[in-house]
Amino acid sequence: MLEKFINAGRLKSPWIMHFDCGSCNGCDIEVLACLTPLYDIERFGIINVGNPKHADVLLVTGTVNHRNKHVLKNLYDQMPDPKAVIAIGACGLSGGVFREAYNVVGGVDKVIPVDVYVPGCPSRPEAIIDGVVEALERVKVKLGLAG
Amino acid sequence: MIGKLVFALVATALAPVLGGLISGVDRRITAWLQSRYGPPVLQPFYDVLKLLGKRPMATNIWQVLCAYVYLSAAAVSVFLFFLQTDLLLIFFTLTVGAVFLVMGALASPSPYSQIGGQRELLQMLAYEPLLILVFVAIAMTTGSFKISAVFAMDKPLLYSLPLIFVVLGYALTIKLRKSPFDISTCHHAHQELVRGVLTEYSGPYLAALEIAHWFEVVLMLSICALFWATSVWGMLILVALTYFVEILVDNVMARMTWKWMLRSVLGVGLVLSVLNMLWLYAN
Numbered sequence: 001m002l003e004k005f006i007n008a009g010r011l012k013s014p015w016i017m018h019f020d021c022g023s024c025n026g027c028d029i030e031v032l033a034c035l036t037p038l039y040d041i042e043r044f045g046i047i048n049v050g051n052p053k054h055a056d057v058l059l060v061t062g063t064v065n066h067r068n069k070h071v072l073k074n075l076y077d078q079m080p081d082p083k084a085v086i087a088i089g090a091c092g093l094s095g096g097v098f099r100e101a102y103n104v105v106g107g108v109d110k111v112i113p114v115d116v117y118v119p120g121c122p123s124r125p126e127a128i129i130d131g132v133v134e135a136l137e138r139v140k141v142k143l144g145l146a147g
Numbered sequence: 148m149i150g151k152l153v154f155a156l157v158a159t160a161l162a163p164v165l166g167g168l169i170s171g172v173d174r175r176i177t178a179w180l181q182s183r184y185g186p187p188v189l190q191p192f193y194d195v196l197k198l199l200g201k202r203p204m205a206t207n208i209w210q211v212l213c214a215y216v217y218l219s220a221a222a223v224s225v226f227l228f229f230l231q232t233d234l235l236l237i238f239f240t241l242t243v244g245a246v247f248l249v250m251g252a253l254a255s256p257s258p259y260s261q262i263g264g265q266r267e268l269l270q271m272l273a274y275e276p277l278l279i280l281v282f283v284a285i286a287m288t289t290g291s292f293k294i295s296a297v298f299a300m301d302k303p304l305l306y307s308l309p310l311i312f313v314v315l316g317y318a319l320t321i322k323l324r325k326s327p328f329d330i331s332t333c334h335h336a337h338q339e340l341v342r343g344v345l346t347e348y349s350g351p352y353l354a355a356l357e358i359a360h361w362f363e364v365v366l367m368l369s370i371c372a373l374f375w376a377t378s379v380w381g382m383l384i385l386v387a388l389t390y391f392v393e394i395l396v397d398n399v400m401a402r403m404t405w406k407w408m409l410r411s412v413l414g415v416g417l418v419l420s421v422l423n424m425l426w427l428y429a430n
Contacts, residue, residue: 009196012187040183042174045190051341053204053349056197080350081202 007143010056010082011136013045017055017079021072021108023062026122027089031059033125041129052078057135059128060114063091063098064105076112082142084135087114088128090121151230158229159222166361167191169368173394174334180398195357201350206255213251214352214359220244221362228369231294234282238275241366244359245271252344263343266331269405273328273412274318280420281318284311285373287427297373303381305374307430310423312374314416316389321412322367324360325397328408 018031034041035048049055052075064072076085087108090096095106108114115138118131171188178185187193205211224240227233245267252264282292288307289296297304305312321328332343340346348356368386375381403411 003200006196006200009193009198010200012193013190013197015194037181037183040178040185042178042186043184045186045193049342051346053347054342054345054353056201078204080204082200 007145010139010143011145013047014056014084014132014136015047015049015054016057016059016132017049017052017075018059018061019072019075021060021062021064021068021092023089023091027061027092027120030122030125031061031088031128034128039125039129041132044129044132046132052076053080055079056083057132058083058085058112059088060085060092060108061088063095063101064108064111065103066105067103069105069111072108072111082139084115084139085112086116086118086128086131086135088118088120088123088131090119093117093119096121155226155229159226162222162225162365163358163361166358166365167195169364169390170361173390176391176394177398180394191357191361195354198349198354198357199351203351204349205352206257206347209254210251210347211352213247213254214348214355216247217244217251218355218359218362220247221359221366225362225366225369228294228366231298234285234292234294237366238278238282241363242271242275244363248344248356248359252347255347257347259341259346260344263331263340263346266340266405267344269409270321270328270331273409274321277314277318277412277416277420280416280424281311281315281370284308284420284424284427287424294373297376300376303375303377305385307427308374308423310419310426312371314419314423315371315374316392317412317416319367319371319389320393320396321408322363323393325393327396327400327403328412329397329402330405330408333402 018028020028033039052058056079058076058079060072076083085108087093091098092108095104098104099106105111116131116135118127120127123131168188170191171186174190175185175188220240220243224237224244227237227240249264249267249271252260252267285297285304285308286292288304289300324331324333326333330343332340332345345353345356368390371389372382372386375385
């Protein structure tokens with residue numbers, strides 16, 4: 001019974017943390033646009049937190065390079081389970097136009113497991129919100145709730 | 148006596164439910180003031196349930212101890228209030244809880260948590276003298292620190308203590324963690340201190356602190372209700388109006404610095420309390 005309530009809470013209160021892994025700020029502005037009154041993601045219980053210890057969903061924008069891959073891994077490890085990761089934008093997915101650069105590792109999934117990929121350069125806020133909803137579906141499957 | 152104990156126990160059990168609902172309505176009204184739709188009214192409960200289901204992670208054992216002492220102190224102070232005991236006893240219980248919250252924050256070396264803890268201490272320095280003055284003024288009017296003495300009055304306290312109610316409003320704003328006094332932590336997405344005192348807490352321990360906050364909200368609003376203790380409707384209207392003004396102030400004010408907080412809260416608070424007490428004394 002308590003487990004049922006907790007699972008309801010898990011699906012209705014995904015707190016997101018946004019990490020800019022060397023993005024050009026295009027995707028970052030679109031992520032922040034989701035918080036504005038126009039999109040108002042708080043109506044789904046989504047809050048933007050600045051702290052991996054409080055976060056359930058990690059949004060990563062930008063290419064991963066050899067310097068910041070440790071930071072990304074560290075942030076991911078500090079998030080308590082259950083958690084999900086969403087890679088945003090062409091750079092977060094594969095390294096984008098920078099993938100051939102000598103200092104670039106590539107997409108976010110080279111360092112941490114990614115649940116949902118949101119394409120776009122930059123991704124639209126609607127696509128990012130869709131990505132979070134999709135991540136919740138993945139969480140549902142992980143919890144064994146998907147019918 | 149048994150009847151009073153049972154009443155206090157039931158009230159303490161219902162207090163977090165009421166606190167959560169108040170917090171949900173608060174978020175809805177705040178969203179409305181910001182031209183947003185806002186989360187469902189039950190959102191605070193979803194948040195806490197989710198946090199309870201997360202894997203426990205703590206930087207050290209003291210943090211865990213402090214979270215639970217804070218929660219129990221908040222619950223005990225609500226219990227003592229509904230038992231209609233001594234206002235001073237309730238004040239000391241509340242203070243013990245607040246001190247443990249600060250100790251929990253200072254127990255980890257994270258700079259956000261450290262600054263949050265020190266700011267929380269400054270907040271305590273601001274609201275605790277005011278709260279004591281409020282209780283002393285109530286005792287000057289009723290002749291006793293007992294809450295039952297307030298309910299024995301035939302005229303609302305607000306008639307004789309209007310300025311003291313304003314002083315209580317200052318303490319309430321700090322305790323509810325609302326702007327302009329939300330300097331140690333707050334519920335909104337202010338990121339410069341991350342979450343201040345709450346930064347290093349996660350999962351079930353953060354849930355414990357949130358439930359403790361609900362207890363404190365109920366306690367502070369109950370103290371407000373004492374100012375119109377002669378009728379139930381009077382209490383409800385007074386508390387609802389006070390809380391709406393709190394939300395309004397939260398939305399129109401920016402976060403201020405701790406120096407400004409100490410100056411304005413202690414300055415205005417002490418002057419208003421002394422004026423009201425002189426007026427009581429002259430009568």
